[in-house]
Amino acid sequence: MNCLLCDQSFRAEVSWQALIVQTFPAVICARCRQSFERAQSTEEVTALFTYNNAMKAYIQRYKFMKDVALAHVFRNELYAALHKRREKIVPVPLHHERLLERTFSQVHELLRAAKIPYIDMLRKEINDRQSQKTLQERKSGQNRFSLCEQFDVKDEELLIVDDIYTTGTTVNDIKQLLLSNGAKKVSIFVLVKVKSDE
Amino acid sequence: MDGFLEGRLIDRNVIEHAHTYIQSGQVICIQGIENGRCMRCHNNDPRYLFTYHCAVCNGPCTYCRKCIQLGRISSCTTLLKWCGPQHPRTNDHTLELSGLSAAQQRASDELIESIRQKRSHLLHAVCGAGKTEILFQPVLYALQQQLRVCIATPRTDVVLELAPRLQRAFPKTFVQPLYGGAPVEHRFAPLIVATTHQLLRFEAAFDVMIVDEADAFPYTYDEMLQRAVNKAKTADAPVCFVTATPSKKLLATCKKERWGYSFLPRRYHGYSLPVPRISTVWRLHAKLQKNKLPNKLYDWLKLRKEKQQPFLLFLPTIELIECVLPLVQQVIPNVEAVHAKDEQRKEKVLQLREGQLQGLVTSTILERGITITNVQVAVVCADDAIFDAGALIQISGRVGRHVHYASGDVVFFSEAITIAMDEAIAEIKRLNAVMT
Numbered sequence: 001m002n003c004l005l006c007d008q009s010f011r012a013e014v015s016w017q018a019l020i021v022q023t024f025p026a027v028i029c030a031r032c033r034q035s036f037e038r039a040q041s042t043e044e045v046t047a048l049f050t051y052n053n054a055m056k057a058y059i060q061r062y063k064f065m066k067d068v069a070l071a072h073v074f075r076n077e078l079y080a081a082l083h084k085r086r087e088k089i090v091p092v093p094l095h096h097e098r099l100l101e102r103t104f105s106q107v108h109e110l111l112r113a114a115k116i117p118y119i120d121m122l123r124k125e126i127n128d129r130q131s132q133k134t135l136q137e138r139k140s141g142q143n144r145f146s147l148c149e150q151f152d153v154k155d156e157e158l159l160i161v162d163d164i165y166t167t168g169t170t171v172n173d174i175k176q177l178l179l180s181n182g183a184k185k186v187s188i189f190v191l192v193k194v195k196s197d198e
Numbered sequence: 199m200d201g202f203l204e205g206r207l208i209d210r211n212v213i214e215h216a217h218t219y220i221q222s223g224q225v226i227c228i229q230g231i232e233n234g235r236c237m238r239c240h241n242n243d244p245r246y247l248f249t250y251h252c253a254v255c256n257g258p259c260t261y262c263r264k265c266i267q268l269g270r271i272s273s274c275t276t277l278l279k280w281c282g283p284q285h286p287r288t289n290d291h292t293l294e295l296s297g298l299s300a301a302q303q304r305a306s307d308e309l310i311e312s313i314r315q316k317r318s319h320l321l322h323a324v325c326g327a328g329k330t331e332i333l334f335q336p337v338l339y340a341l342q343q344q345l346r347v348c349i350a351t352p353r354t355d356v357v358l359e360l361a362p363r364l365q366r367a368f369p370k371t372f373v374q375p376l377y378g379g380a381p382v383e384h385r386f387a388p389l390i391v392a393t394t395h396q397l398l399r400f401e402a403a404f405d406v407m408i409v410d411e412a413d414a415f416p417y418t419y420d421e422m423l424q425r426a427v428n429k430a431k432t433a434d435a436p437v438c439f440v441t442a443t444p445s446k447k448l449l450a451t452c453k454k455e456r457w458g459y460s461f462l463p464r465r466y467h468g469y470s471l472p473v474p475r476i477s478t479v480w481r482l483h484a485k486l487q488k489n490k491l492p493n494k495l496y497d498w499l500k501l502r503k504e505k506q507q508p509f510l511l512f513l514p515t516i517e518l519i520e521c522v523l524p525l526v527q528q529v530i531p532n533v534e535a536v537h538a539k540d541e542q543r544k545e546k547v548l549q550l551r552e553g554q555l556q557g558l559v560t561s562t563i564l565e566r567g568i569t570i571t572n573v574q575v576a577v578v579c580a581d582d583a584i585f586d587a588g589a590l591i592q593i594s595g596r597v598g599r600h601v602h603y604a605s606g607d608v609v610f611f612s613e614a615i616t617i618a619m620d621e622a623i624a625e626i627k628r629l630n631a632v633m634t
Contacts, residue, residue: 002245066270069248069263103252103259103272 003029004069005058023079023115027072039193045165047193048077055192059164063106071109074191078114087159087187089118090178092170093145095127106163110191118161121151122174143173147181154182165190200224201285201386203278205346205403205430207238209269210276224282230275236262238271239398239422240429264422265398267378279401285386287344291371293334299468302332305460309336312436312458313345313406319438320452323462324471324629325566325595329440330360331466333408334367336438341371341388345405348390350397350427352417354378356410356567358544361391394423400430407431411566412439412448413588442566442595443588443625463632469604470630472597474590474623476580476610483579483613486518491525495611498576499529502557507606508550509557509574510564512593514582522578523559530556537561565592572603580610580619590622 002009010029026033035054039047049055062070082089091107099105111118126144147153158178160171165188175186203213203225210216210227219225228237235242241264252259254274261272271277298306305321312319313336323329333349340347349364351357354377361375374387376396394409394417409417409427417423431437439448452459465471479485479492486492491499502509511526513519516537523535532555536543543563549555551570558564562584575597577585585593590610597606610619 065266066261067248067263067266068250068261099253103254103274104250105253109250 001027003027003032004073005029005032005061024072024075026076045168045171045188045190045193046081047165047190048074048081049192051164051192051194059192063102063163066103068104068109071106071113074110075114078110078116078191082111082114082116082159082161082189085159087157087185089116090121090158090160090174091118092160092162092174093120093122093124095124097127098124107161110163111161119151121148121153122146122177123148143177145174145177147177152182153178155184157185157187158183159187159189162188162190163192165193200282202384203280204282204285204386205280205400207277207279207399207401209271210278212269213278216278219278219282222282224280225278226281228277228279229273230271230277231260231262231273234260236265236271237277238262238268239265240425241265241422268395268398287346287388289342289344291338291341291368291388293338294367294369295334296331298331299328299466301462301464302328302466305462306332306335308458308460309333309438310339312438313340315458316434316436317458318436318452318455319458319460320444320448321438321440321460321462322444322449323440323442323460324465325442325592326465326467326471326569326599327442327462328466329410329442330363332460332462333440337364337389337406337408338368340406341368346388346390346403347406347408348392348397348400348404348430349408349410350392350394350430351410351567352394352414352423353411353563353567354393355543355547355563356414357391357393359567359569360410364389364391394426397426397430398422402429402432404431405435406438407435408438408440410440412441413443413445414566415562418445443591445588463629465599465604467601467604469598469601471626472594472606472608473626473630474577474594474608474610474619476612476615476619476623478615479611479613481613482611483518486521486525486578489521489525491529492611495576495578496529498607498609498611499526502574503530506556507572507574508553508555508570509576510570510593510596511557511559512565512575512577512585513559513561514579514584516561518579519559519561526557526559533557533559535559536564538563562589562593564596565589566595568596569599570596571600572606573597574607576607576609576611578611579613581612581614581616585616585618587618587621587625590618591625594622594626 004027012026037050037052039050041047061067094105123146125146160174162171171188178186241262246264247260248263249258249260259273261270309319337347357375357377365373371389372387373389376392477494479494519535526533534546534555536546536558550558573596577593594608597608598604
């Protein structure tokens with residue numbers, strides 16, 4: 001098949017290890033796979049990859065050119081990292097208007113491609129864009145999310161999942177919201193973490 | 199705006215006041231994907247069509263991955279196609295002509311005759327024969343017949359080089375260059391210079407289609423781009439293919455379908471093409487990867503430095519370019535690297551032309567379309583598969599294009615001699631031998 005990223009044809013290598021460990025066939029070639037760099041997780045946030053040039057190009061194509069098929073690129077890594085977690089998985093939602101603009105929610109599609117069950121319990125109230133704000137504005141914002149009425153998170157263990165972690169404002173806002181609603185423990189998981197010096 | 203829309207096939211969301219055009223019946227609406235086919239690029243390969251749950255359709259929606267770089271087309275996209283009256287054509291085109299050689303003039307006349315007969319044409323001319331100048335009179339002829347003309351090429355660099363030259367030659371005609379990220383004026387353009395990708399935005403728009411550098415990557419390898427050329431022209435519009443290295447297939451089609459054919463084996467200044475020489479280097483690739491500059495390459499660079507000659511150093515991969523650049527800079531400091539992903543490519547080529555840089559270390563991206571006076575060329579790892587015979591002929595064609603510097607050095611540094619290298623040298627010698 002052809003690589004979803006560089007369109008070169010490649011042969012997915014079949015080995016015993018691949019049969020046992022991997023759950024989904026590869027959709028990108030080994031060369032493209034190597035261009036992504038694994039991130040170091042910290043105490044407050046678990047991250048799979050760094051925001052290097054390859055990842056920048058990937059995000060550009062996936063989110064902004066709306067190439068939804070690319071949700072499959074990291075499904076093995078996401079599956080491996082998430083399928084044994086005991087917490088309930090909470091994806092960060094888009095505002096309704098943004099969802100209509102983009103036609104899909106990037107976090108939900110990533111989880112769906114990796115066959116990770118999630119609970120949609122959050123709603124975004126204000127339509128704004130983190131990527132267009134300055135650092136100051138981002139840190140002083142009010143909580144822009146709310147918990148849908150029908151969900152009770154009291155004494156629950158939850159895992160917030162987002163695509164990119166930059167300053168952490170979004171996920172930390174949600175964390176505070178969930179804790180104030182009685183959640184026992186809230187952890188954070190992201191696909192990409194921007195290094196603080198970038 | 200009316201004139202701008204003529205012949206275009208365009209996403210409704212990128213046009214202002216789209217509804218007024220729809221209501222007036224000047225455009226018709228087409229669904230972006232119909233029956234498993236992208237209506238912009240006509241792709242129907244299911245591997246490049248992806249279906250997902252769309253929040254707008256609130257159901258399954260398919261989009262095309264083949265032409266996604268021009269903005270995504272999906273089932274819920276509406277494409278607008280112009281069906282209104284033809285924009286009035288003007289007749290006051292003038293041509294500021296520089297003199298043509300006898301051979302150029304003959305080819306030019308042959309091409310005009312083909313356009314008159316609405317017959318396709320192959321213009322086969324060696325690098326430096328003055329292909330662009332040959333096109334001027336035929337373009338003028340077509341414009342005066344009130345025909346709309348498109349010059350398409352696979353490479354953005356060629357558009358950037360060609361468009362200003364055409365605008366200078368046709369001072370009274372609006373020449374619109376089109377490439378990814380080009381500023382587009384919203385009015386009718388009788389003469390468009392476009393990358394083959396951009397042609398996807400047109401349908402039945404051009405009465406004369408000229409495909410420059412018809413053998414260049416990605417056009418030859420990508421069916422979508424060949425479809426784009428056929429879709430953008432009107433059904434009976436002739437296509438003129440311009441190239442220095444026609445493929446066997448193109449030559450065969452030309453013969454079979456009885457196209458017009460012009461052959462220019464000589465450069466415009468009449469001197470022979472420089473014949474490349476081969477310089478074999480033991481373990482060349484390994485040495486470069488270990489950051490060692492082989493002696494033969496060092497001597498070559500040293501000679502360029504002494505003679506103050508500008509040069510191009512071609513390499514097969516970006517990784518090797520990154521290895522070699524610092525090595526070259528140790529010998530000659532004012533050298534830069536360019537490749538396809540380099541955003542400052544335009545500026546760096548300009549700096550080389552103006553003499554601020556003495557040389558460029560480059561991928562095959564600069565193999566064609568660039569003219570630098572007295573440039574000397576080396577192909578390092580010329581035995582790599584990326585350098586096919588066509589590419590090597592094109593690269594050799596960079597040298598000796600100026601009448602005062604009609605010769606120069608072309609070296610292939612390699613570990614082995616490939617069939618492509620042999621073919622390229624044999625073809626150059628053959629062209630030099632014609633009519634002498």
